[in-house]
Amino acid sequence: MTRTVDLNADMGESFGPWVMGRDAEILEVVTSANVACGLHAGDWDVMAATMASAVARNVGIGAHPGFPDLQGFGRRNMHLPLKSLAHLVQYQVGAAQAMAQAAGGTVRHLKLHGAMANMAAANKDMALACYEAALTVAPEIIIMVMAGTQQQAAAEELGCLSACEIFADRAYNADASLVDRALKGAVIHDPAVAADRVVRMVADGAIHAEDGSRIPTRIDTICLHGDTPTALDIARAVRAGLEGAGITLKTFAGAPL
Secondary structure (H helix, E strand, C coil), X not given: CCCEEEEEEEXXXXXXXXXXXXXXXXXXXXXXXXXXXXXXXCCHHHHHHHHHHHHHCCCEEEEECCCCCCCCCCCCCCCCCHHHHHHHHHHHHHHHHHHXXXXXXXXXXXXXXXXXXXXHHHCHHHHHHHHHHHHHHCCCCEEEEECCCHHHHHHHHHCCCEEEEEECCECECCCCCECCCCCCCXXXXXXXXHHHHHHHHHHHCEEECCCCCEEECCCCEEEEECCCCCHHHHHHXXXXXXXXXXXXXXXXXCECC
């Protein structure tokens, strides 16, 4: 059974006067932060504030690139040539590196956002394009992958530092993909339910799908989405549940798959 695991959250998703999530409070609970890079969400001021808060709390910083789709929050599919997709990822990683350095920190990891992530989870060539692009900009960056998907296969092929991620607040299909958000039950809002399933998955070393099947996997980090109404409550419940099960919360180190 895994005895050390990371807890990450997507954040930095506010834009100007429009506030998204409770980042300051969630940063008191998590060990890694995936910071939006200004295209699917966030802006330069939000990035600066989020990076500074993460540094102050010794929370690991990750670049969280997505599609340039503010209105759709990066959750609508876009089909780009792989070369252009690579440039899109490099552009956002570079922005994240600059803002982290200005705040006195560094970008430790990369995590794809939304539709970009889901498409790469099903398409190894797309995942390879995204990850190779990031590694050309930051060769030591840790690639956070959706466990059991083509993202993991791509990172394994590249031999790069990686971290396998499961989700606290999302339901799974039997192929380790996430249940479509349009379907009932795809997003888990009950903190107690989220905490219980996370503890069971970490204890089993496997993803638990909605059909009852289990997908064995390495589990390095657990994600919650900062934009959900109960995100803070879920974060606190998951942390308490893991610690109650004797599992230590610690920022992941990253290791080849």
